Amino acid sequence: MPLCLPQVLAFDVFGTVVNWHSGIEREVRALRPDVDAGAFALAWRAGYQPAMQRVRSGESPWTLIDDLHRLILNQVLQQFGVTDLSEEQTRHLNKAWHRLDPWPDVVAGLTRLKSKHTICTLSNGNIALLTNMAKRAGLPWDCILSAEVFRAYKPDPAVYLGVAKIFDLPPEAVMLVAAHQNDLAAARACGLQTAYIERPAEFGSSKLKDVSPDPANTRHARNFLDLAEQLGC
Amino acid sequence: MPLCLPQVLAFDVFGTVVNWHSGIEREVRALRPDVDAGAFALAWRAGYQPAMQRVRSGESPWTLIDDLHRLILNQVLQQFGVTDLSEEQTRHLNKAWHRLDPWPDVVAGLTRLKSKHTICTLSNGNIALLTNMAKRAGLPWDCILSAEVFRAYKPDPAVYLGVAKIFDLPPEAVMLVAAHQNDLAAARACGLQTAYIERPAEFGSSKLKDVSPDPANTRHARNFLDLAEQLGC
Numbered sequence: 001m002p003l004c005l006p007q008v009l010a011f012d013v014f015g016t017v018v019n020w021h022s023g024i025e026r027e028v029r030a031l032r033p034d035v036d037a038g039a040f041a042l043a044w045r046a047g048y049q050p051a052m053q054r055v056r057s058g059e060s061p062w063t064l065i066d067d068l069h070r071l072i073l074n075q076v077l078q079q080f081g082v083t084d085l086s087e088e089q090t091r092h093l094n095k096a097w098h099r100l101d102p103w104p105d106v107v108a109g110l111t112r113l114k115s116k117h118t119i120c121t122l123s124n125g126n127i128a129l130l131t132n133m134a135k136r137a138g139l140p141w142d143c144i145l146s147a148e149v150f151r152a153y154k155p156d157p158a159v160y161l162g163v164a165k166i167f168d169l170p171p172e173a174v175m176l177v178a179a180h181q182n183d184l185a186a187a188r189a190c191g192l193q194t195a196y197i198e199r200p201a202e203f204g205s206s207k208l209k210d211v212s213p214d215p216a217n218t219r220h221a222r223n224f225l226d227l228a229e230q231l232g233c
Numbered sequence: 234m235p236l237c238l239p240q241v242l243a244f245d246v247f248g249t250v251v252n253w254h255s256g257i258e259r260e261v262r263a264l265r266p267d268v269d270a271g272a273f274a275l276a277w278r279a280g281y282q283p284a285m286q287r288v289r290s291g292e293s294p295w296t297l298i299d300d301l302h303r304l305i306l307n308q309v310l311q312q313f314g315v316t317d318l319s320e321e322q323t324r325h326l327n328k329a330w331h332r333l334d335p336w337p338d339v340v341a342g343l344t345r346l347k348s349k350h351t352i353c354t355l356s357n358g359n360i361a362l363l364t365n366m367a368k369r370a371g372l373p374w375d376c377i378l379s380a381e382v383f384r385a386y387k388p389d390p391a392v393y394l395g396v397a398k399i400f401d402l403p404p405e406a407v408m409l410v411a412a413h414q415n416d417l418a419a420a421r422a423c424g425l426q427t428a429y430i431e432r433p434a435e436f437g438s439s440k441l442k443d444v445s446p447d448p449a450n451t452r453h454a455r456n457f458l459d460l461a462e463q464l465g466c
Contacts, residue, residue, distance in 0.1 A: 066401070118364060128400045131351060131376040143364040144376050148399070166381070167361045168299070 004173070005231060006193050009113055010122035010145065010163050012154075012178035013130065014100075015202045017121075017139065020045060023100035025204075027093060035080050038204050043079060047072030052124060052153045062151055064126040070094045097125070098132040102139060103199065109224020110140055112233045118142045122163055122176065124153050155186030164192070177227065181214055188216060195219035195227055237406070238464060239426050242346055243355035243378065243396050245387075245411035246363065247333075248435045250354075250372065253278060255437075256333035260326060268313050271437050276312060280305030285357060285386045295384055297359040303327045330358070331365040335372060336432065342457020343373055345466040351375045355396055355409065357386050388419030397425070410460065414447055421449060428452035428460055 014020050024041035051068040054060040073094050077085065085093070113119055120143040121130050127146045134141055145163060152158040164171045171191030178184050179199040188194050195218060198211040213220040221227035247253050257274035284301040287293040306327050310318065318326070346352055353376040354363050363377045378396060385391040397404045404424030411417050412432040421427050428451060431444040446453040454460035 118368065120364075126399075127376065127378075131353075131400075135351065135375050142368050143360065145360075149382055166359075167364075 006117065006173055006175035007169060008118045008120065008163060008167050008174045009195075010120050010160075010174055010176050010192075012176065012180060012183055013121050013123035013125055013133075014045075014097075015199055016177065016179040016197055017106055018100035018102050018133065018137070019199075019201070020097070020100050021202060021204045024096055027096040027099070031085075031089070031093060032082055035082060038206075040076060040080055042203065043076045044069070044072055047075065056153055056156065064148060065097070065124055066094065066126055066129060069097055095129075095132075098129050099136060100133060102137050103223065105223035105225045107138055107140070109228050112228035113224065113231065114140055114142065116231070116233045118167070120145045120163070122154070122159065123147070154183055157186070157190050160187045160190040160192055175218065177224075179211075184214075184217055193218040195221060197224070197227065198222050239350065239406055239408035240402060241351045241353065241396060241400050241407045242428075243353050243393075243407055243409050243425075245409065245413060245416055246354055246356035246358055246366075247278075247330075248432055249410065249412040249430055250339055251333035251335050251366065251370070252432075252434070253330070253333050254435060257329055258437075260329040260332070264318075264322070264326060265315055268315060271439075273309060273313055275436065276309045277302070277305055280308065289386055289389065297381060298330070298357055299327065299359055299362060302330055328362075328365075331362050332369060333366060335370050336456065338456040338458045340371055340373070342461050345461035346457065346464065347373055347375065349464070349466045351400070353378045353396070355387070355392065356380070387416055390419070390423050393420045393423040393425055408451065410457075412444075417447075417450055426451040428454060430457065430460065431455050 011017055021041050024044060025037040028035055028037040028040045051072055055063055073090065110119055119141055121141055122145050123130055124147045126148045127144055130144045130146055134144065147153045147159055150159050150162040160176065161171060164174050172193060175193035175195055176184060176187035177195045177197060179197045179202060181196065184194040184196055196214065200208045200211050202209055219227060219230055221230060244250055254274050257277060258270040261268055261270040261273045284305055288296055306323065343352055352374055354374055355378050356363055357380045359381045360377055360379045363379055367374055367377065380386045380392055383392050383395040393409065394404060397407050405426060408426035408428055409417060409420035410428045410430060412430045412435060414429065417427040417429055429447065433441045433444050435442055452460060452463055454463060
């Protein structure tokens with residue numbers, strides 16, 4: 001450690017690249033000023049892992065994140081007593097995940113990292129979601145990779161090893177960049193290098209999360225600019 | 234005709250976006266000045282459709298273009314009497330398809346088209362090839378889509394309909410942009426809009442190809458700047 005510099009940097013997206021909490025909060029607040037928008041965002045996101053788990057376990061057939069988000073949204077709207085949205089309003093709200101803003105360091109950091117590495121998404125989000133998000137936010141990806149390409153959700157090894165296979169590289173030539181230790185641990189078990197990014201406000205600024213380093217990661221960076229610095233970009 | 238403006242423009246790549254003939258010719262000439270590099274390029278490309286046809290028919294299992302290119306290259310090297318390349322030289326030459334240059338109008342044209350449309354590749358080339366090509370040439374794709382995502386080669390309808398499905402759009406909201414009438418005809422049969430691009434020198438400037446319009450296409454454009462003009466970008 002550290003190994004050779006990775007050729008491909010594969011990025012987790014929700015929480016790592018974009019601030020889902022403030023983005024969802026903003027859209028819910030605009031639609032329904034009377035609802036606790038921060039709590040709504042947390043409830044919507046809380047349904048995410050269980051929904052993917054049903055797909056991973058085989059209980060549900062393969063289902064895209066846009067559709068899983070909609071199933072969870074229907075429940076959360078009920079839970080928060082929002083029962084009068086039209087189908088068009090509900091569809092629009094569901095696509096709030098396509099309209100999330102990046103953290104302030106992201107565009108400048110990715111632009112630097114892109115100068116020496118191939119940068120791609122590696123998200124459970126579907127391709128259209130990631131493409132629309134990138135277009136709106138100006139994220140300069142070289143390539144958009146998604147669970148949709150592999151028909152498997154992280155932390156399934158097929159996703160991490162799939163990136164290496166696509167680029168015809170050994171796993172150690174790929175680095176997963178993420179703000180979640182469990183995602184990184186699963187990538188590491190597949191032989192990828194890993195970089196942890198501190199996003200203390202992922203769940204909102206009133207509920208800061210633990211961003212302690214895990215020495216098992218190849219890198220630990222405050223943000224994408226710090227990672228670019230560490231990788232000599 | 235014309236229908237609504239398409240939301241997604243999906244581009245064929247070899248011949249439409251990049252000049253494969255001059256790119257392959259350049260690399261072969263640099264390696265072996267004694268070989269007829271233009272004829273070598275044509276022979277290599279001539280093996281492309283038959284190789285994919287073996288995959289489409291089920292005679293061969295699913296095989297990426299990088300690997301099909303290599304199988305064809307082995308034969309073409311023999312055919313041209315080039316028998317002394319090292320494995321490393323052969324691998325490098327095989328990746329010449331990752332290093333093709335775009336036609337002169339492409340980067341400016343795509344940049345204009347991207348302002349109002351989602352622009353993606355829709356090529357039989359594999360994801361790594363298309364990503365490396367885009368990075369080297371500065372092609373500003375919103376998203377890289379490939380036969381590799383669909384595990385089917387054009388003109389299989391799964392490829393054309395797959396783009397519409399990924400973006401959750403009806404087929405007519407997608408336009409295939411290509412320099413090949415057979416590719417466009419297959420897309421049209423799936424309900425996509427189509428734009429033909431004139432690339433008379435695709436097979437070399439000494440062997441100009443017919444670029445006559447087919448009125449069945451939604452658009453016929455001299456190049457990407459002309460297409461941008463026609464689409465109001």
